Amino acid sequence: MFTRIRQLLSQFFRRTRTINNEPLNKVSLIVIILIDIFILINVFTGLDDISRWHISPTEAYPCYSEWQNYRTKTTKDKDYEIVKLSLPSDTNNQLSFQRNYQQAEVGHLGKVSKTCLQYADYKDKINNPEKQQIIKTIDEEQAKISTLEQKNRTIKAQYDSTLLEKIAGQGREQSINQVSAEKAKQVLEQNNREISTFKQFIYTLKNELLAKAESISFIAFFKDDNQFREVDKGYRQASFWYPSIQLAFQSLFLLPLILIALSVHKFAQGRGYGLISLISWHLLAIFFIPLIVKIFEFLQISAIFRFFFNIISAIFGGLLFLINYIYILLIPIIGFGIIQFFQKFVFNPKVQAASRVQKSRCVNCAKKIRPLDIYCPHCGYDQDIECQNCHNLTYKHLSYCKHCGASQDSSNL
Template sequence: MFSKIRRFWNQFFRKSRKVNNEPLNKASLFVIIVIDIFILINVFTGLNDISRWHISPQQAYPCYSEWDNYRKSTTADKDYEIIHNSLFIVDAFRTRQESYKEVEDRQLGEVSETCLQYAQYQDQINIPQNSQILQNIEQKEREVSQFEQKNQSIRSQYDSTLLDKIAGQSPGQSINTVGAEKAKQELDQNNQKISTLKQEIANLKKKLVATPESINFLDFLQADSNFNPLAANYQKASFWYPSIQFAFQSLFLLPLILIALFVHNFAQRREYGLVSLISWHLLVIFCIPLLLKVFEFLQFGVLFSFLVDIFNTLLGGLLFLISYIYILLIPVLGFAIIQLFQKVILNTKAQAVRRVQNSRCTNCAKKIRPHDTYCPHCGSYQYIECPSCHTLTYKYLSYCHHCGTAQDVTPDI
């Protein structure tokens, strides 16, 4: 296994640095690297764009998170808080329902009808009368905050004023703005005002929650028949979304890989060295993101979720064991990919067959005479000794052309 991997990497780097088995000069290699980087950046940009072509679960169910937080909340003011949030205008020129639905015009998929109905209830709440109540609440909350700040300032000086009084210092010489008696009186007055304002705020909140629009919205939120199907659909969409993204990303990459492979094989057959080199680099660039996305899919896609469910059921949630599976699975998958490359792209045997048929050097692919033992261009030896009949036969070919015995076609790299 390790020898095959070593041969694969040797062939890989040889094909990446040579034209017709001749090394690239530094200037040409620099140009190739710049092109590689530019194309790789654009490939990842295209992958990012196409991965967002299908709407995400958050876009398909935009109300789920807010709705779920409301149902899980245990605060006393949760009804007011969600109505308060509904009164904030997302866009002055569009309703919430329109802003939710707009995503369907740019991407594949549909927004949940339940969320559209949710947005419709929010739009019904967002009327001038309710907005005025909210403004009154916020104004009174600001007043409460101002009184509390004044009290805090007075309390920070209160201990000092007592010391001043004990020491017999005259009020004109004190560094404090108020005396002890006056400070106590002002604190009591401010506390009374704060208490009154808080009661008014509570009444306004009750008034806002008790409006017909708010009641209809809250009834809709509290109905399990609305939320439970929404939650199930959201979880299902979240489960399949990584697989959908991977499918679209593969759809983007596979045509590029097939075109690069076709051009590379065509250039190899015609011995177009520079075209072969460039198409080889493109093939590698297109395969790198695909491999990364395959591994990402294995880590976060349907297979990962399936394994999590199995381990939760059978082993009581020992999820760390999944890491063992991936530690074993990834090398096996990598070995399978290398084998595929060896047979399809880095196939020395197929390359040698074409070169022998065209009277070319099996190493550098340049034209030689049919019976040349060594290539006059690169000095490569063209034959090997057959282990059966001990006569010379073509290098890298599967069978001896004298006795037909199978040959070891392992490249001597």
């Protein structure tokens, strides 16, 4: 098997460097390489574009992350924080939340969740100048509190220094501190009173914001587990299948290119068009490279990976590195299976030879030869083998002798 693989690789590289079995000159080889790089870049760009043709789970369920964050938060202000998200500070040329969610559908396959669109509608109803002004006022008051708290920290940090200055009898005019030791406590108390006043004002404003009819309806909708249970289920299903959808679209992009390149290559080989055969062979290799890369990417993030991940997590807990052992074992097995399949059904010498003999072609390189040629003038391959029964020369790789009809299976091994 390894000998056959080595022969295939040798044949592959020979085809990439020769035209009609003649080696390419350096200039031609450089031009071919530049063409390969240009096409490869465009292929990967096309794959990236088509992989986003179907909207992602995040775009299909844009409200999922906000709902999930709301569920996991334990802060007492989480109702206010979720309402604040519906009131962006920058309103210039701002699309409505609902229109913004629907933009994901433009030019793409898939639909945005109806629950998320309904959620966006509630957010749009909250978003008005009155509530934006309340949020702005709260932020301003919070900034004042932050400033006073910073002053208090500074005074507390300098208190020990001012006390030492007083003990040493140093004059106030020589001190580098903002507040004297005598006034430090007084200033701290005054700042704390102001902070308390600002916090009370903020508390009142938050309650006023949450007491609005639109806010009450929005929070009630957000807390409706029946609505968002469907969102959670849909998001998980979409996340599970999205890598498979991406691979399907990427394959849809690549397979026509592979089939066209393969057809052109076979046609050019049959007609002896060396340059076209060479370019189409390079294109065939280029189109297969991204396909193989995407398949391996799929194996790392797809449903298969999640399946193994869940099994390892359930059985071995944190020993997730065992997934790599599974891949190390599984991928070579799959690779050998693919090799055996191509060896037996696609590149089987007997299957190829039967078709090539009927078309008067070399059983090795498939180029046109005369029926009486013993050796291929293109690759030098011996076309015949001695029959073990009648000892006449018969076609190599075919099952029966053309003279006596004896089975050649043992002699062709």
